[in-house]
Amino acid sequence: MAAETLEFKAELKQLLHLITHSLYSDREIFLRELISNASDAINKVRFDALANADKLEGNTDWKIKLTPNAEAKTLTISDNGIGMTREEVIANLGTVAQSGTKAFLEAAKQAGKSGEAPGLIGQFGVGFYSAFMVADKVTVVTRGPGSPADGTRWESDGQGAYTLEAAEKPARGTDVILHLKDDAKDFLDQWRLRSLVRKFSDFLEHPVTMDVEKEVGEGEEKKKEVTEETLNSRKAIWLRSKSEVKPEEYDEFYKSLTHDSDGPADIIHYAAEGKTEFKVLCFVPARKPWGFDYEEPVAGLKLYVQRVLIMDRCEQLLPTYLRFVKGVVDSADLPLNVSRELLQQNPLLDVIQKSVVKNVLESLGGMKNIEFDKYLGFYKAFGTVLKEGLTRDWSNREKIADLLLFESANTEAGKFTTLAEYVGKMPEGQKDIAYLIGESAEQLRHSPYLEAFRAKGQDVLLLTDPIDEFAIPQLGEYKGKKLVAADRGEAAGGGDVPDGDKERFKALLGALKEKLPDVADVRLTNRLTESAACLVADANGVSAHMERLMERMGRDSGTAKRVLELNPNHATVEAVRTLHEKDAADVRLDLYARLLYEQAVVAEGSKVSDPVAFAKRVNDLIARDAKAGA
Numbered sequence: 149m150a151a152e153t154l155e156f157k158a159e160l161k162q163l164l165h166l167i168t169h170s171l172y173s174d175r176e177i178f179l180r181e182l183i184s185n186a187s188d189a190i191n192k193v194r195f196d197a198l199a200n201a202d203k204l205e206g207n208t209d210w211k212i213k214l215t216p217n218a219e220a221k222t223l224t225i226s227d228n229g230i231g232m233t234r235e236e237v238i239a240n241l242g243t244v245a246q247s248g249t250k251a252f253l254e255a256a257k258q259a260g261k262s263g264e265a266p267g268l269i270g271q272f273g274v275g276f277y278s279a280f281m282v283a284d285k286v287t288v289v290t291r292g293p294g295s296p297a298d299g300t301r302w303e304s305d306g307q308g309a310y311t312l313e314a315a316e317k318p319a320r321g322t323d324v325i326l327h328l329k330d331d332a333k334d335f336l337d338q339w340r341l342r343s344l345v346r347k348f349s350d351f352l353e354h355p356v357t358m359d360v361e362k363e364v365g366e367g368e369e370k371k372k373e374v375t376e377e378t379l380n381s382r383k384a385i386w387l388r389s390k391s392e393v394k395p396e397e398y399d400e401f402y403k404s405l406t407h408d409s410d411g412p413a414d415i416i417h418y419a420a421e422g423k424t425e426f427k428v429l430c431f432v433p434a435r436k437p438w439g440f441d442y443e444e445p446v447a448g449l450k451l452y453v454q455r456v457l458i459m460d461r462c463e464q465l466l467p468t469y470l471r472f473v474k475g476v477v478d479s480a481d482l483p484l485n486v487s488r489e490l491l492q493q494n495p496l497l498d499v500i501q502k503s504v505v506k507n508v509l510e511s512l513g514g515m516k517n518i519e520f521d522k523y524l525g526f527y528k529a530f531g532t533v534l535k536e537g538l539t540r541d542w543s544n545r546e547k548i549a550d551l552l553l554f555e556s557a558n559t560e561a562g563k564f565t566t567l568a569e570y571v572g573k574m575p576e577g578q579k580d581i582a583y584l585i586g587e588s589a590e591q592l593r594h595s596p597y598l599e600a601f602r603a604k605g606q607d608v609l610l611l612t613d614p615i616d617e618f619a620i621p622q623l624g625e626y627k628g629k630k631l632v633a634a635d636r637g638e639a640a641g642g643g644d645v646p647d648g649d650k651e652r653f654k655a656l657l658g659a660l661k662e663k664l665p666d667v668a669d670v671r672l673t674n675r676l677t678e679s680a681a682c683l684v685a686d687a688n689g690v691s692a693h694m695e696r697l698m699e700r701m702g703r704d705s706g707t708a709k710r711v712l713e714l715n716p717n718h719a720t721v722e723a724v725r726t727l728h729e730k731d732a733a734d735v736r737l738d739l740y741a742r743l744l745y746e747q748a749v750v751a752e753g754s755k756v757s758d759p760v761a762f763a764k765r766v767n768d769l770i771a772r773d774a775k776a777g778a
């Protein structure tokens with residue numbers, strides 16, 4: 149049958165254009181990507197064979213073989229893995245399945261200028277196409293379990309189309325044949341290949357081999373002999389003890405696992421011993437992977453049973469709030485031949501998860517105490533995700549709370565405090581931990597709600613992460629101290645005012661309440677020292693910040709009316725009181741009531757319902773005042 153020509157999908161064309169035209173630095177990573185695909189393919193067939201040994205066809209001498217051919221200027225990467233059917237070739241090598249491709253293209257365009265782009269390739273699951281960084285033509289000959297006639301040959305120059313035809317393939321598996329570009333001939337060099345394999349794939353369980361010519365014998369007997377050599381040491385890095393692993397080995401393993409071009413922020417490597425035994429090697433990335441924010445949140449670790457990869461992402465091993473953690477768990481206590489469904493019910497997985505969570509949280513705590521700058525980088529990337537744990541992982545709430553960072557009324561802008569530090573600095577008499585939620589710390593620093601706290605020498609945490617609105621009330625308390633919102637009725641700032649004031653203002657408060665249908669009540673407060681008025685929510689009501697959030701999401705927050713609090717010691721409030729005492733029917737009182745309310749709305753960072761009318765009211769005041777003063 150003649151070869152059939154098919155077009156790449158549009159996005160893939162764009163991607164290939166980018167790969168072949170702009171990504172030049174670091175192109176050696178193509179070898180890591182292709183070896184990693186070959187290794188995945190071997191793992192797949194080996195796993196399938198646990199249930200159906202016939203698939204193996206006796207071909208179980210697992211290996212990935214590199215064949216450089218100087219004459220033909222090709223480098224071939226062969227494996228005896230699962231192979232692909234014709235349909236699978238079309239699905240896997242003719243389209244980019246990942247939804248993040250568009251984002252990749254954008255990111256790569258940006259990063260292309262700064263030379264970061266190759267690091268991005270793997271992150272977006274386009275590893276195979278990195279072959280076009282070094283090859284101007286790629287041929288793939290592959291077949292799954294079956295007979296030699298079932299093979300498929302795929303070929304492309306990466307320009308927009310590929311050809312497909314049936315092919316004879318004696319053994320199951322895949323050959324990827326790279327027709328190297330003129331400037332990529334160094335990848336034919338055996339020493340270069342050997343050093344790249346050691347760098348990228350040393351820990352790989354399967355041997356990566358190459359035929360090497362060696363001189364053997366002495367004198368007359370001397371002759372050249374070709375032997376197949378294994379290039380990688382094959383020591384699964386997670387099975388070794390910590391002291392045996394070099395930092396650069398961790399680094400390379402991490403990079404092969406995540407495709408990150410930088411090293412990890414934190415390494416968690418231990419062997420659990422006792423009733424159940426397992427080994428864990430996890431990493432905390434130093435920065436957010438591209439796509440982390442818009443991809444569906446999924447967590448998981450690779451699960452090996454005695455070095456056989458059973459699941460690429462075992463969700464039972466990691467809670468979603470630690471989904472930034474990447475790594476491997478190897479357990480000798482799980483049965484090798486169970487189905488994935490049964491495996492997921494195995495109680496041992498919960499035991500392992502508990503242990504992983506404990507170790508990750510402790511390790512993050514250590515980073516915070518010892519390498520704060522590094523921790524800050526981590527926290528800025530993943531702090532929001534970590535906070536999800538406050539609402540989901542009750543048993544570890546306190547440990548997670550210890551990892552939180554906050555700006556506060558007393559910190560300099562851009563500096564942070566912790567709950568433990570806050571509690572340590574609480575002046576005598578302060579019972580609760582006060583916090584204020586809003587859009588930016590800068591705006592919150594000017595909030596009238598801070599006044600009373602400042603006057604008492606108390607600090608207030610300034611929270612600006614949208615999740616804080618849910619997560620912090622869920623936390624509820626820390627070390628026996630209640631967390632209270634500074635703009636709520638119950639907060640330490642609000643308190644009783646002297647009876648004399650209450651008596652003097654009684655009539656005015658009644659009148660204002662009538663004039664202001666938007667508020668639930670008008671009362672005096674000692675919360676304020678500089679401002680005239682503020683709005684507070686009931687202890688159980690919806691806060692102003694929450695209302696703004698709900699509005700933005702297009703939801704009705706079922707706005708509960710709030711309480712207008714007035715500062716009896718403020719000159720403006722006192723002047724309005726005097727005016728009301730003289731003539732309760734003075735028409736100006738309507739205007740003043742409205743403005744007292746509206747300035748409280750503006751001060752808390754919300755919008756007045758009719759900004760034009762508000763401006764007109766202020767202008768009327770200015771005009772009157774200016775006229776009186778002229």
Ligand SMILES: Nc1ncnc2c1ncn2[C@@H]1O[C@H](COP(=O)(O)OP(=O)(O)OP(=O)(O)O)[C@@H](O)[C@H]1O
Nearest residue numbers: 185186189229231240270272273274275276277322
């Ligand atoms: N040697 C191979 N044997 C069998 N299938 C392969 C082989 N190489 C690639 N594939 C198939 O092609 C798909 C696409 O490969 P590609 O490297 O582009 O992405 P990926 O491996 O899925 O993602 P990532 O590179 O992020 O791991 C693979 O998922 C696999 O199904």
